[in-house]
Amino acid sequence: MKFKIALILFVFVFGNLFSQNKYRLKNFSTTDGLSQSSVIAIHQDKFGQMWFGTRDGLNKYDGSRFTIFRNDVNDKFSISNNDILAIEEDNSGKIWVGTYNGLNCYNPISNRFTRYLHTKANHTISNNAVWSIREIGGEMWFGTSKGLTIFNKKSGLFTSVFHSDDDASTLPSNNILSILRTKKGEIWIGTTKGLCQLISRKNGKLSFKNFPLNTTDLLNVQSVIEDKEGNLWIGTKNKGLLKFDQKEKSFVTFLSNEKYSEINTDIRSLIIDKQGSLWVGSYDGIYILGQDKSLQKINNSNNSNGIDKVKSIFMDKKGSIWIGCYYKGVNLWDISNVNFSNYNQTSKKIPMSFDVVSSIISDQNDNIYFGTEGGGITIYNKKSEAVSYINSKTGQTHKNDIKAMSLSEDHILWIGTFSKGLSAYNTISKRIEDNRIAPDLTDLLKESGVYSLKAENKILWIGTFGKGLIRYNTSDKTFQIIGNDISKPTFLTNNMVRSILIDKQNSIWLGTQNGLNRISLQNFNPKKYKIQHFFYDHSALSGDDILTLFEDSQNKIWVGTKARVYIILMEKNSIKLVLKLEIPLSLLFTPF
Template sequence: MTSNRFRTVAAIGQATLLLAIWARLQATWALDPRKALTQYAQDVWQIEHGLPSNTITAILQTRDGYLWLATDNGLVRFDGVRFTVFNKTNTPALGSNSIGALLEDREGTLWIGTSAGLVRFKNGTWTVYTTRDGLSDNSVTSLSQDHEGSLWIGTESGGVNRFANGKFSVYTRQQGLASNHVRATYVDRQGVLWVGTTEGLNRFHEGRFITYTAKEGVPPGSVTTFSEDEEGALWIGTATGLIRFKDGTFTSMSKGGFSPRTLRTMIHDRAGNLWVGTYGGGLYRLSRGSWSRLTVKEGLSDDRVLSLYEDREGSLWVGTRGGLNRFKDERVTAYTAREGLPDQWVYSVCEDRDGSIWIGTRGGLARWKAGMLVTYTTAQGLPSNVVRALHVDRKGNLWIGTDGGGLARWSEGRFVVYGKKQGLMGDRVYAVYEDRSGRLWVGTYGQGFYQLKDGRFLGFSIEGDRVRRVGPGIRPQGFVRVIYEDRRGNLWIGARRALFRLKGEDATFYARQQGFSPGELVTSFYEDEDGTLWIGTYGGGLNRFRDGKFTVYTTDDGLPDNVIYQILEDDRGDLWMSSNRGIFRVSRKELNDFAQGKVTSLTPSVYGTAEGMKSSECNGGNQSAGCKTHDGRLWFPTTKGVVAIDPIRFRANPLPPPVIIEQIKVDKNVLDLTKTAQAPPGKGELEITYTALRFL
């Protein structure tokens, strides 16, 4: 959201001021149902931010993009930056500051239900309707519009009113209502009007209301809210629980993790999730048959939820007695100890065949699957709780490299540990990799690297610019953090301040003398579809190896950091890299253009805490410090959890923000924007106040 004032002194020629507002576009996203409620970005606005009251009874976004709020101390218009308050002092038509209902009709007219009558706001003009005009009760509790365009008005004690052709028709107990005290009205897709009263549920049929009772499956008591799902089923909120009506049958839904409480508000979002606001029990979400709950303990401003609304950009707005809440998808999703990780400090992450995400931390191993997280530690047989390396082999076995406990394999629900008995002399395992021929390679911290062959580990020592095979029982030397095989069958070994390429028995050494920038250590490899090898380092930046030549990219060329922990490619050909200064994205084309001298600097996009990371500092120097999963998401370990990135969410918002001119002054005189405005020629002072309505 941007909101600005533009002020200039200029020659003003005779002009006609025309205002064009972009047409509304339907958003193509909603809150990701795979996320825990705590993983959404949350913003809270209260009195200190400009609200006239913390009690938000209704929320509505009108077609021009403004968000309107009903409170017990006035009507509020919100552009994402500023709250504009309308009350009985500055807007006498309101009559009361107690606002209970909002509706925008098909013609774009805003209707406001107050405790002192019904108010219409159209083209800048306020009109009030009260009992003097035929309204049965001035206290308006709900508003709906039917398929014929008639307005239905629920009242506190005067039943339901129908407003059509400028006249009110009144329906009360005499026409079959269970009670004259109306709490909710709703028109379903079939055009049927439903009314919730303090004494039960009603449906309008052929000029009268039919009441549903316990005989039909509707418990006695107050009916407070309605919502319709994508299958056409009507969900009904009551003082005692939740009911679903489909094909003539009422079914209680107050089960499976949902505690019956007073339901005050309810909506289905565009992804099909059901959101339920309760009075005292917080906010509930029903997604994929499972309930989850958010309360004050998890950050909700108040457990008394009064209103819910999904805006055109997919954000969820929650009105409570403690202020206005906005939940939106972070572009980066973080999984932390709050979601159940055994430790915030994450070293490695990988995906197995069934889609499980395995996460190696400083406090154990975690498995994330279908929204559930299971932790494994030494209590379950893990040789060490410090999990550095993870790799899934072609048979589906998970290999775990630990710091101090050696190597383990997770197979058929148990850990099998490998150590000196099998020839693995190093117990600080930082890299595990299987090549295309099925050979398993293991890299260690200061203890060389190994190949698993016929159940035994063969050791290799790094000695200066050489790689030497060592005999059984001899501890190798060398720091190896990453191992990788390219499509030509070369095995690349990332070592301390050096790089080795193994081809059979031959080893080629690369360091600064060969044009390579190793930094302190080599951290990652990635070979793209063109056969170019990209190499990340700790302190040496990014290296490109193609046709026997290295190209080096550093902060001098535009990179945000010279520490590159992991390199992943998305489906559009962009490279994503993790660093100590966030995660950044740069196109392969731009990198290749730099190598060919077509450009002289890089323009990466950098992401950090502003996009949802809990810390911008990533982790790496082990394998694997990130992975791309089958759904296209990119996962990176950080010092505060593991993060998942859906690259699609980093594309431009397809909804252009409507730009609205709110006020124009010429020589300090306000122009009437409801009419064609003209200013005389000559020099003068022009002041334009405008806003761009965007809430992401």
């Protein structure tokens, strides 16, 4: 496994290499753990967890795995129905969930749902199909298939408001699909027969003003949002995207007829991103309307199925956009993905020799070396954009399974392989020079994996998978093994050395499969030295599996393990734990 932070650092350093795809999306589907592939509602709670409502269950996503909530006929504290329509968190941290059969309030502390169902009694929710939820003041507002219901959290009472053919100040329809509270506190309601604004609330009576598009057409309003200028954007099922000027209280033109006709007429969801662009989720996909009136339809280049039948769009606290689709799961756009392009064996610009890349390094001549686990090394020159290879196909080497690389000051690229030991490549002459390796060392490593390398002056430190650490002097071709012999006073905590770091204080850190080791290189004597052990239990002879090491600009050492990240600082002869991050494995590592 490789620590993703390393790859992120690489891409930002060499970001100018990569073509920019502004709207590359990541897809989550049932194969990733989603309960069902139609995502109708999306929300993010105060802890940053994402909630997805599908046609078969409520999903909580913590960045690593999905937790699914479904109805259990034998559990009265389970959710009332699996067909989820709306999700909203209130200011106390409770999650309100609207379904096709009942309103639910989830308490994350007790892990229980409280059900609110329509009955013939007074002060119950007006209908069991709950399409929209908003917290306004100290109340919860619910749009249902038969009226608007307001829940007072203090009194615990529901009050419902309905359409009446005999009163023009009532709702235009009982089927409420969207609720919006503007920055000024105005409340707008989108129904299947029009858009209206709450204009008064006296003695329990709510009065509304209807704003029709014209005298003949009824608006089926599916989504309403407000932009920073205070304009309303309305997504309708039958009239496409509309813009409403709140100052003039009228619908206004925002695009030419030709460009406007490009947008599908069935608009399900709207969101405005942090750059001020309007994301329009429609029956046939996503449109993005820029502040400069540019219009772009996007497709997911990472998903051959594309994006269509969009039902929900949500912007999280980071500014990432989540897009829920019928039948195609949920897609995530994150601005950090702008800096990344994917290169594989079929890429035109940099066709990789193999798709599993285990190590990356660059030289002073603008060459970038990609070590792969099956295709040798792919070399890309940033200036000429030429691509070349070192592998069995080019006849230069038979060692295709690359695990580690390190470049020495004399322009030798040292190459560690999965099962065929060590190799040396002269980056000037462009030739393999394995004669630089002592025959005894070649024999020692011929059936061993070399998982980490660090060239420093004339010394090459070799981390092996089973034979410990090897200190190789490339000048006189002598070497020394530092291993896991607990009978000796100085020993490695494990012979499987995954990572090597030489810090600014001239100490070498060794991440093993069983703990972290440190050796001071100040006045290093190969015959007499000390090894310090960290994240290792001497009584149990066990420790953390250390996968990667990194030193930041403040001399802090980042230690990546299978379960967490430690940030440590060396003080005298001991370490100070600065921070411990319990981060899901799937967020930190990519399997190899």
